Amino acid sequence: MRSQLSFIGRVVCSLYVLLLFGHSVSIAAEKYDLKGTVKGIDDKVNVELAGTKKDDKTNRNGEFKLNNVLEGEYTLQVIDEMTIAIGEPRYYQQNYSYLILGKDRAILLDTGPGLRDIRAVVDSLTKLPVTAVSSHLHYDHIGNHDRFDQVAMVDLPGTRNRMSSGEFSPAYSEHLGFLEGIEKPSFRVSQWWLSQQKIDLGGRIITVISAPGHTPESIVLLDEERDLLFSGDFIYEGQLLLVLPGSNLDQYHESAQKLLEVVSDNTLILGAHRWQASSGAPVMGYEDLAALTQSLAKIRTSELERQGFILNTYPVNSRMEIIVY
Ligand SMILES: [Zn+2]
Numbered sequence: 585m586r587s588q589l590s591f592i593g594r595v596v597c598s599l600y601v602l603l604l605f606g607h608s609v610s611i612a613a614e615k616y617d618l619k620g621t622v623k624g625i626d627d628k629v630n631v632e633l634a635g636t637k638k639d640d641k642t643n644r645n646g647e648f649k650l651n652n653v654l655e656g657e658y659t660l661q662v663i664d665e666m667t668i669a670i671g672e673p674r675y676y677q678q679n680y681s682y683l684i685l686g687k688d689r690a691i692l693l694d695t696g697p698g699l700r701d702i703r704a705v706v707d708s709l710t711k712l713p714v715t716a717v718s719s720h721l722h723y724d725h726i727g728n729h730d731r732f733d734q735v736a737m738v739d740l741p742g743t744r745n746r747m748s749s750g751e752f753s754p755a756y757s758e759h760l761g762f763l764e765g766i767e768k769p770s771f772r773v774s775q776w777w778l779s780q781q782k783i784d785l786g787g788r789i790i791t792v793i794s795a796p797g798h799t800p801e802s803i804v805l806l807d808e809e810r811d812l813l814f815s816g817d818f819i820y821e822g823q824l825l826l827v828l829p830g831s832n833l834d835q836y837h838e839s840a841q842k843l844l845e846v847v848s849d850n851t852l853i854l855g856a857h858r859w860q861a862s863s864g865a866p867v868m869g870y871e872d873l874a875a876l877t878q879s880l881a882k883i884r885t886s887e888l889e890r891q892g893f894i895l896n897t898y899p900v901n902s903r904m905e906i907i908v909y
Contacts, residue, residue: 657700660709661865663854664810666788669865670705671858672696677724678858680865682814683709684805686785690714691736693805693814694856697766698727715775719816719856720802721754722828723761729771738794738803739776747773757829758799779803795843797836798825806846813843813853819876819904820855821866826908827895833908837880844870844877859903868903875901883908 659671666685671678681694683706690712696702706714716732718725729735737743737752746752753770761768777783779794791806798817805814817825818839826833847853853868879900882888890896890908898906 658702658705663812663852663865667810667812668709669854670702671865672700675699678860679724680854680856680858682854684785684790684807684814685710685712686788688712688786690785691783691790691805692716692732694718694725694816695728695732697724701731702728703731717777719804720799721758722799722817723759723764723766725816725856726754726769726771727766730769734774735771736775736777737773738792738801739778740794740801743801744776760828793843793846795839797832797839799828799830800832804843811848811851813847813851815853815868816856818843819853819868819873820857821859821862821868821903822857823897824876824904824906826906833880833884837877837884840873840877840880844873847873872901872903876904879906
């Protein structure tokens with residue numbers, strides 16, 4: 585079913601501010617002046633910018649200007665008034681995590697590679713209890729899990745039964761942190777979420793959808809009412825990896841077909857990595873998912889021509905390609 589829900593309450597995302605967090609800034613403190621506009625459909629957006637002076641807010645027209653802002657470790661982008669993208673511009677993979685807020689609780693989807701403390705960012709943005717969950721177990725998505733009291737994982741055969749003394753630790757082949765010298769973590773898991781389970785955040789329902797392909801335990805999160813799909817590494821701008829341990833072409837294609845049925849032309853698909861040349865959160869759309877699905881189908885039937893040598897790539901569209909063996 586393709587949802588026909590409208591853009592109720594969506595705020596056009598034009599707030600893009602570098603903020604300073606953490607204590608590990610080693611560069612000479614460069615300062616910037618920032619100005620811009622936040623637009624909401626009800627013209628009542630009033631944003632306080634975390635990490636800045638108390639009075640730094642948008643005016644009645646949604647305009648803001650900040651002087652002498654330090655270059656930061658994270659970027660924040662307001663997707664809508666209850667959804668904030670947290671980017672890591674200094675990390676070469678340009679990870680994006682998503683803070684998904686309800687009235688009673690919040691989800692942080694992905695916690696980054698753990699080179700910086702994303703918990704400090706989250707704490708500055710909300711007082712709600714936050715459950716961290718990862719789109720999958722690769723090192724660049726679970727690096728700050730151990731900083732959170734509440735961690736959820738997808739309940740699959742092969743995840744829950746591997747708990748040891750209340751903790752979960754991914755296998756080396758699931759984590760892959762050795763590629764960058766990042767140690768394999770252990771973390772407490774307090775909630776197990778089934779595929780298709782609906783998570784009630786208070787006035788906001790998030791559906792967990794198992795989406796194997798990039799890895800077996802990959803999930804995406806769907807907010808049907810707000811028409812948002814948080815897609816992790818399933819789809820983002822750039823090179824999609826179908827070469828890693830557990831990657832599976834048939835499953836990838838089947839998952840893509842399944843996801844096409846829950847998105848509409850209006851759905852914002854929010855991925856976990858930004859293309860180096862782009863700016864802002866990696867926002868994809870229905871046509872990107874449709875193009876990916878079509879390419880995966882053609883790879884399965886050998887209709888698409890490979891490019892490259894050892895690592896072969898298949899084109900998807902101008903924003904994506906798929907890397908295979
Ligand atoms: Zn990954």
